[in-house]
Amino acid sequence: AIGDSVLDVTTLVTAGYFDRTDPDLADLLDADDWSLLATYPEKVRDLRRALQDFLRHDKHAGQQERRLRQKAVLKRRDLTFVEPVLARNYTDFYASIHHATTVGSMFRPDNPLLPNYKWVPIGYHGRASSIVPSGTPIVRPLGQQSPPDGEPGAPPSPPPFGPCKMLDYELEVGAVIAGGNALGEPISIARAREAILGLCLVNDWSARDVQRWEYQPLGPFLAKNFATTISPFIVTLDALEPFRCAAMERPSGDPRPLGYLSDDEDQRAGGFDIVLEVWLETAKMTEKRTGAVRLSRGSFRDMYWTFAQMITHHTSNGCNMLPGDLIASGTVSGRESDARGCLLELTWQGAGPDGKPLPRKPVTLPTGETRTFLQDGDTVIFRAWCEREGFRRVGFGECVGTVAPPRV
Numbered sequence: 195a196i197g198d199s200v201l202d203v204t205t206l207v208t209a210g211y212f213d214r215t216d217p218d219l220a221d222l223l224d225a226d227d228w229s230l231l232a233t234y235p236e237k238v239r240d241l242r243r244a245l246q247d248f249l250r251h252d253k254h255a256g257q258q259e260r261r262l263r264q265k266a267v268l269k270r271r272d273l274t275f276v277e278p279v280l281a282r283n284y285t286d287f288y289a290s291i292h293h294a295t296t297v298g299s300m301f302r303p304d305n306p307l308l309p310n311y312k313w314v315p316i317g318y319h320g321r322a323s324s325i326v327p328s329g330t331p332i333v334r335p336l337g338q339q340s341p342p343d344g345e346p347g348a349p350p351s352p353p354p355f356g357p358c359k360m361l362d363y364e365l366e367v368g369a370v371i372a373g374g375n376a377l378g379e380p381i382s383i384a385r386a387r388e389a390i391l392g393l394c395l396v397n398d399w400s401a402r403d404v405q406r407w408e409y410q411p412l413g414p415f416l417a418k419n420f421a422t423t424i425s426p427f428i429v430t431l432d433a434l435e436p437f438r439c440a441a442m443e444r445p446s447g448d449p450r451p452l453g454y455l456s457d458d459e460d461q462r463a464g465g466f467d468i469v470l471e472v473w474l475e476t477a478k479m480t481e482k483r484t485g486a487v488r489l490s491r492g493s494f495r496d497m498y499w500t501f502a503q504m505i506t507h508h509t510s511n512g513c514n515m516l517p518g519d520l521i522a523s524g525t526v527s528g529r530e531s532d533a534r535g536c537l538l539e540l541t542w543q544g545a546g547p548d549g550k551p552l553p554r555k556p557v558t559l560p561t562g563e564t565r566t567f568l569q570d571g572d573t574v575i576f577r578a579w580c581e582r583e584g585f586r587r588v589g590f591g592e593c594v595g596t597v598a599p600p601r602v
């Protein structure tokens with residue numbers, strides 16, 4: 195993506211551009227999604243350079259190249275995007291300590307953070323088949339939900355089954371695996387940073403009422419696997435190099451990570467300084483043309499675990515990563531309440547003096563509407579970018595989804 199335009203690499207492949215400039219690359223681009231990634235970093239970097247050359251050399255280009263450029267550079271608004279890569283595996287982590295603490299306090303006010311959190315990058319295996327590209331409608335899922343609290347001593351009521359009433363988004367950053375590792379061969383923390391091709395935006399849509407009922411004892415299942423939206427672009431780590439930052443400094447008193455998760459270079463530059471925003475546009479806002487409203491703004495600097503630590507931990511038992519696999523960070527939430535990356539946290543007011551949770555505080559929108567969770571017709575838009583003086587701003591594009599009515 196370049197500004198409002200997109201370079202369609204497929205047009206270059208079809209026109210034989212790479213056959214003329216780099217036949218090896220042409221063969222790789224002709225094969226499946228994963229062949230090129232498996233050669234990372236060499237041929238991936240060659241492709242990046244080739245595209246930069248193609249775009250840069252316009253002035254001196256021959257007529258053939260100029261014509262090709264006109265054909266291959268398209269307006270973004272005219273296009274429908276597909277997933278940037280077909281992930282065969284998807285794992286979702288829980289790397290924001292602020293998210294883990296706030297959510298934990300809803301279930302365990304006295305003990306929000308479980309004792310393993312500061313030792314283990316917590317994650318679960320998600321579902322790759324329901325990863326959808328930005329713009330795909332999100333059908334409200336049906337599911338079994340927590341039964342209502344009955345009178346003390348009364349027999350428990352059965353759980354209701356029906357459309358989710360507590361549909362939520364989760365603002366996340368995804369890392370796309372480049373080359374991967376052989377089964378049985380862990381990726382060391384020193385090598386983990388080279389395992390990532392680039393980053394993208396991920397919306398881990400969540401059915402909270404389903405989640406609350408089903409998550410014990412094995413973790414998320416149908417509350418999460420009905421859809422996961424991925425942004426159409428992967429920003430390569432090469433492009434993100436100027437925006438690396440130190441890993442989040444652990445508060446004094448927190449344990450040092452175990453040896454296999456410790457690396458000086460990762461501590462020095464394993465984080466990414468990415469600004470992340472969530473915007474919401476309801477059907478009424480679309481109709482009244484008010485535009486979308488921003489719900490939150492956070493930073494990826496605030497993550498307790500780095501992607502390198504997540505990948506090293508994931509493969510520490512010998513589990514193999516395949517090229518194109520998607521590793522998501524978990525909800526990106528900051529310390530401040532306006533940096534909370536899901537409605538479950540944004541509308542949470544904590545517990546009252548009696549220790550019981552206060553009622554949720556809905557978000558008020560410019561149309562006068564309120565939201566505690568998402569309604570049909572709501573469009574959720576994630577935006578993100580990196581900015582630093584002396585460098586070109588790098589945007590992540592958008593990760594968008596509109597909630598569609600349930601199919602009942």
Ligand code: CA
Nearest residue numbers: 364398524525
């Ligand atoms: Ca998640």
